[in-house]
Amino acid sequence: MDVLVPLPVAIPLLSAAALTAFGFWCGRRLDDLVAIVATAATLAVSLLLVFRSSDHELVYWFGGWRPRNGFALGISFVVDPGTAAIATLVATLGLAALIFSWRYFDEVGTLFPVLMLVFVGAMCGFALAGDLFNLFVWFELMSVVAYALTGYGVQHAGPLEGAVNFAVTNSVGSFCILFGIGFLYARTGALNLDQIGAALAGRRADGLVIVAFTLLVGGFMTKAGAVPFHFWLSDAYAVAPVPVCILLAGVMSDLGLHAIGRIYWTVFSDTLSAGDIRPVVVGFGLVTAIVGGLMCFLQRDLKRMLAFATISNIGAVLVGIGLLTRSGLAGSIVFLNTNGLLRSAAFVAIGILVRRFKSGDELDLRGQGRRAPIAGVVFAAAGLALALLPPFGPFLANALVVDSADTLGYGWVPPLLALAAVLSAGTILRAAARIFGGLGEAKDPLFSHEPEESQAEPADSRRVSQLLLWIPAAALAVVGLGLAFIPELAGHALRDAGRLLDRSAHAREVLHGVAPPATPTPSYSPSATAYAYGAASTLGALAFAGFGLYRRRLPIVLRRAAARVADRPVAGLKALHSGVVGDYVAWLTAGVALLGGLVAVMVR
Template identity: 40%
Template sequence: MVLVAGRWLPRAGSDAFALGWAGLTAGVLGVLWHRAGDGAVRTVVGGWEPGVGITLHADRLGAGLALLAAVLVVAVLAYSWRYFDEPPREHTGAFPALVLLFEGGMVGFALTGDLFNAFVFFELMGVAAYALTGYRIEDPRPLHGALTFGVINSIGGYATLLGIGLIYGRTGELGMARVGVRLAGEQADALLVCAFVLLLTGMLVKAAAVPFHFWLPDAHAVAPTPVCMLLSGVMVELGVYGTYRIQHTVFEPAAIVPASVFRDIFLVLGVLTALLGAVMCWQQRHLKRLLAYSTVAHTGLFLTGVALVSRDALSGTALYIAGHAAVKAALFGLVGVLLDRHGSVDEHRLHGRGRGLRTAGAAFACGGLALAGMPPFAAGLGKAAAEHAAGVHHPWVIAVYVAVSALTGGAVLRAGLRVFYGAGPRPELRPPPDEMTGSHEPPEIKEPVRGIPPTMTGVPVALVAACLVAGLLPYAAPVPGWTPAGVLLGLLSTTLAAASATAALRWPAASSHVIRPPARLHSGRVGDYVAWLTAGMAVLTVVLAVRV
């Protein structure tokens, strides 16, 4: 309908039409989330019997993620109001239509209770994301990023489809809950181990877990800013949700992959992802890649929370994801303002050039503090709840949460202080030969000499404010609310973030490019990334075969 309307309506009318549909979707999903409560709403499409029809399942977690996706789509469509160059008349509705198609894939994936239907929505989400990443077809860089995104995610999707085929061949079922019932009492043999690994490969690729993550920074570096807001804000988190859902609904009830085995394997995977993402985030001067690696780091923390296999950890992680989504979308939006104004996302070249953007600078600093876990932001409250759950059996994990939050928050604060406030001496402009800087990015808007549209700063400010307000709301158990320990740990990670940012600004030569080997692994070559994906599958298979 948006595409058809785009042929007859002016650009503003087409954008308003798409925004209206997105708002209606968010309202309906809000009602569904409220109706699900602490239980679940289930239906079988078309009224068919389970096992024949497609089951839809909306519990508090799945409906909440669907609602989060819908709210971010509303924010993205508002942010991108007349954002791109005016296209030919017949293509006026192309961008909002692709965004709505992307939303359909994300919402469907969050609400499905059927393995094959999950794959269908998984691929719908991917196809729309490929097109959005390479939306600027006149520039070869977005096309290269979209190709990398498409190849790696397609391999992950094919792996998931093979896993579904193995499960269907064994059980004759596709409904997740019914598969779990059919597998009850069976021993974990080679077929089921391979099926588990294949199913989760696609989820871990979408979640950008190490070593399946290489596509993400390359895609974020070249994708349009509104697309980055969705990729980092909710699509990656859906990969974490898919991992949890497959284990919790299919394999854990049947004792194929016991909770203890899942916990040990994915705790290690989450910690490795968090630490590598944090280190790579700190090394970046390309602002989009910096935020992309921050997403990898926080994905590792989300996987860690899911791996803890407790209701408190899961609830805290869910709130952490919601707070992170709002903040990360806001930060990408603010980087889009810099790209609009100055045609660059290079932290060094932008030194002091954002001084006139006071509102954007304040929001960027608040975003960095929120990523660091500062009270009373919702991201900090979710982090505190996950830390509380981790401290029961794995107190060492708390140190990982603090360190990763400090590094990622410190990197954002360092960039914000340098760009918006001109802090520190003017840094070296000449980069190492293998580093992307983003110093000569073409503006995504045709006429950057015009004033900044109010939505480009208003939407990020509203998202940061929403994260702050959500952290002040009273929550029922199992989210414990702010505790003295949670506040102290949040203040500790925030203090470390501020200290690291200050040190980096004062001694830039000593604090940059400390660790180069991880950067060399991100070569930009699709073949290398496929090799790492294959190695990750092999390691996961071997470890799982030994443990079960």
């Protein structure tokens, strides 16, 4: 057993406990420093685990309670390069967020770094947990901390409302997960993922298994923010402080999806056939990607805009996972890491704007961004890469998904994914051009109104050193863009995905300690079709940005016709995002019912 495995959880949690106990006696800077050092150590350990697990899974049984005869009584962490990469992503974003908050907040209590550390530790634990009980515990821990962090600026109405919507919706989602866990335990008497999978393998999927699958996937989709479970997400991310948004939008949403992929392959893959589940999950993913993109276009508040861009990206990742192939899963792993870094970089850029100009509104900031060129470069670079510009990470991930979709005869999926990228990335580019280039018009009635009250952001005019604000932005963008240049990144992702796909080999490795023979890393180069999609969506995003900027210069006839077609659906779509938590929970219930109905119809 590798002693490093529990450290990504232990380091942040222990430092958080120490800070809670002694932090009040130290100065703010010392608290921040402890948190930063702890997160950096977590980052180093997680990165080391990526390399250590490259040949075989690292399975760590707490207290030495190893399974006997395939029966696991103890609890485990299962580390493969994919999960370790997510832990690394969590720590990277946590580090960036803590460095950014050094100068971003003028005043912040000891509890802020404590909560951030617990958040980092809980997310690492969620990524590594190997059984449903712990998955649930870490899920709850990260959720509760996230609610508290979202509502950190309690003196304003916006954060309160966002935190309430977030907490209530996600709690209901977690009850669904708990119901699903209960059903699976009732059927199999096991909580370890691989052991449940072994107990279910080869049996026909009956009603109980379908319900358990539905509740688990529905619950995790709530966390991820897939349509129609997504309503809380835009409310919460729009009001949370920027350093918190870095972690929320960068990785927390994706963790829900990661859990779906992992649970399907280890638990359900020999019971619910991929052919039955695929159309349902891909359908949810595509709707999420498109709706997220459309709503993104309608925003003028930058944080809310990026929240919807997050939803759109989540949809794309969900499609990758939902294809239920090695290539699709590999694509989703690459997507999740690179998109997370790039979105976080964009959030930091927004944070710089908010800190400097006291506004996070696209129209108010028009042209002002010229005085913050680094933020502009970061923002535009993130937008271009998210538009699937070759050869960066999102393009590479999309190439893997395109390959998989074409082989399966899902040829209609890639054009829709490209469309979603055009909508969301085009909007980010539009905002970049308007803010940092001063292009476009100063008013646009189509966009949603900004909430009136000022947000819970620092508001003083004291000039502070900008260096610590720029470093995280630039670093996240560079790492996010640079990931694509790791040699054989796609090949490694494919190999990693292949290991998860072989359920019985995975179970043998976890439960019986029999390591499968090492497989060579496949080599991968994107196909010509993928380059075509990448080029088309990049050009499309630029064109769409231009449309967003100069929409009102189009001929009047064209605009009237567009208004006749689009006005009502647009108004309807906006009205759905009502900000009322009761509506959101009703949608959640309907979404779970729809998901369950579709799965039941497909299986029967």
